[in-house]
Amino acid sequence: MMGPRREAQAALFYEFSLEDHIPQDHLLRSIDRFVDLSCIRAHLADFYSHTGRPSIDPELLIRMLLVGYCFGIRSERRLCEEAHLNLAYRWFCRLDLNDRIPDHSTFSKNRHGRFRDSELLRHLFETTVARCIAEGLVSGQRMAVDASLIEADANRQFSASKEEWDINRIDVAAAPRAVREYLDTLDEAAFGADSEVQPKFTSFSNPASQWTATRKGPAFFSYSDNYLIDTDHGVVVDVEATRSIRQAEVGSTKTMLNRVKDKFDLDPERLIADTAYGSGPMLDWLVKRKIAPHIPVIDKAGRTDGTWSRADFEWDADNNQYICPEGEALKQFRRNYSDPNRGPTGKGVAKYQALKHTCQACPSKMKCSPNADARKITREEHEDARDVARAIRKTKQYKVSSKLRLKVEMLFAHLKRILGLGRLRLRGPCGANDEFLPAATAQNIRKLAKIFPAPQQPRKA
Structure with missing residues (x-):
């Protein structure tokens, strides 16, 4: 038998608890455990007036923004609508059923004012990073x-x-x-x-x-x-x-x-x-800070005609010279200058050249310098750091880094x-x-929530 038609009737009193209506495995329950906004008021104290009408709680605005970024709600107008309807959003924002949602224009007003002046968003991000460090991530x-x-x-x-x-x-x-x-x-x-x-x-x-x-x-x-x-x-x-x-x-x-x-x-x-960060100055900066650059080197010294490139020559740092595959030396200077202004400057590009009569008699001349009397090689200012990066690329750790x-x-x-x-x-x-x-703050919080989910509690009978 078909049951009677049900019609909604307004009740005078309701017994309702937001806590009971939010699922135990809801993402916001796990996120809420890692959101600590207790320091926001102290951080913004100097940017609020001591007189006048009380303003909207900044913690509420930040919690609403976190909801928007965690769940991909890009519009602040729509965020206010979703926070008004969604019980889980109200629970996370510490709002009761009767509490009003702030107007969407409040976010713009605070962002262009006290949020930027106090660098609150960076402070919030760094607080999340500190929590990730404390959790051992x-x-x-x-x-x-x-x-x-x-x-x-x-x-x-x-x-x-x-x-x-x-x-x-x-x-x-x-x-x-x-x-x-x-x-x-x-x-x-x-x-x-x-x-x-x-x-x-x-x-x-x-x-x-x-x-x-x-x-x-x-x-x-x-x-x-x-x-x-x-x-x-x-x-x-x-x-x-x-x-x-x-x-x-x-x-x-x-x-x-x-x-x-x-x-x-x-x-x-x-x-x-990746390769975009493999320039000489960047690699040199990393090496001087004792950071191993697991970065492909930007290298345009290779040749397309099949002849030997600079990589085929061995660098002899002790004697400031290159050694060709035939064992001959390519030097920058072949005499000692008494005038320091005529010697090497240590800046820019250095040129290294073999002796002409040595190259002319070399059996591998056609593989080395078929169109020149003698082989010449240039060495950039930061070539030492580039050599460090090239050596790292041959290691097993570099293969692991490529996957990471x-x-x-x-x-x-x-x-x-x-x-x-x-x-x-x-x-x-x-x-x-x-x-x-x-x-980025939302991504870190979601990472924490995924690795450390909220403990499940048995449902009430």
């Missing part, structure tokens, strides 16, 4: 670095070519916030000071973004999200936003390594990266596909950092 011995392009909030139709772009015509007083941030970062290495190359197009609304393209893909405006991770469990130990140019990405590596050294006393034994480097690629894939950070919503260098930092 970070040893600091092996680290990997890489960058990924994140599409900027900019349109090709609202941009100018490098011939049309004139920075002197910008009215600073009337310019948008993103443009003013761009002008403030012109002298920073992370946003183009390390490179003299002018971008093909510059966005009017987001000029700090870089017009670039991925491999075999269309060009677009983007920022680079730079990650420095510990390879033990793939924990992000530092993050930096830069312009999408190689010089800026490589420069950010030095910034991040110095920062984790000062903040957490982490000094890795090896750094793992995939962990940072997996983090970027998770960032874009699961957390939905394929395109930025905020503009300018500060906007990029304001999105990259909470996203």
Whole structure:
């Protein structure tokens, strides 16, 4: 028999507990165990007025932001709607059923003000990294670095070519916030000071973004999200936003390594990266810091005509000379100069040459220098560090490092596909950092929650 129709009737009193309605295996229960925001009020104390109407609890705003980044809710307007409807979100944000959700505009107001002034988002990220270190997920011995392009909030139709772009015509007083941030970062290495190359197009609304393209893909405006991770469990130990140019990405590596050294006393034994980080100055900087560069060397000394390249010659550091496969020496100087100005300078490129009569009588001349009277070899300023990297590449540890480097690629894939950070919503260098930092914080918290899930409690009968 069909039962009677049920109609919703409003009750005067309800006996309801959020705690009983959140599943024991819900991700937010595990995440909540590793979210410690007790220090936020002290960190923001100097940025609030002592008089006036009480403001919204900053801990509530941060908890809502963490929910948004952990579950890929990109819109703050939609985040407020989801927090209003979802019981688990209310439980995590310490909201009762009758508590009102803050307006979405509150996030922008605080972000552009006290959050940026106090660097709260970086403080929150570093707090999470410290928790990962305390839980034993970070040893600091092996680290990997890489960058990924994140599409900027900019349109090709609202941009100018490098011939049309004139920075002197910008009215600073009337310019948008993103443009003013761009002008403030012109002298920073992370946003183009390390490179003299002018971008093909510059966005009017987001000029700090870089017009670039991925491999075999269309060009677009983007920022680079730079990650420095510990390879033990793939924990992000530092993050930096830069312009999408190689010089800026490589420069950010030095910034991040110095920062984790000062903040957490982490000094890795090896750094793992791809070929983009294999320049001579970068390798030399790592070797001087006693960090083993597990990085492919950028080397253009190879030959395509089948003749011997520089790699076929043995370097004799004690005598400052190269030894060819036939056992002959290629020297930079063959006499002692009494005038120090005529001797070697130790800077730039050094040239080494064999004797002409030796090369002419050599049986392997056609394999070595068929079109020259004598063989010449150049040696760059940082060639010693490059030799260190070449020697490391022949070891078994390097093969292990090549596999470990995939962990940072997996983090970027998770960032874009699961957390939905394929395109930025905020503009300018500060906007990029304001999105990259909470996203990395969410990844670390999810990592903690996955490795140390919340203990399961039996359900009440």
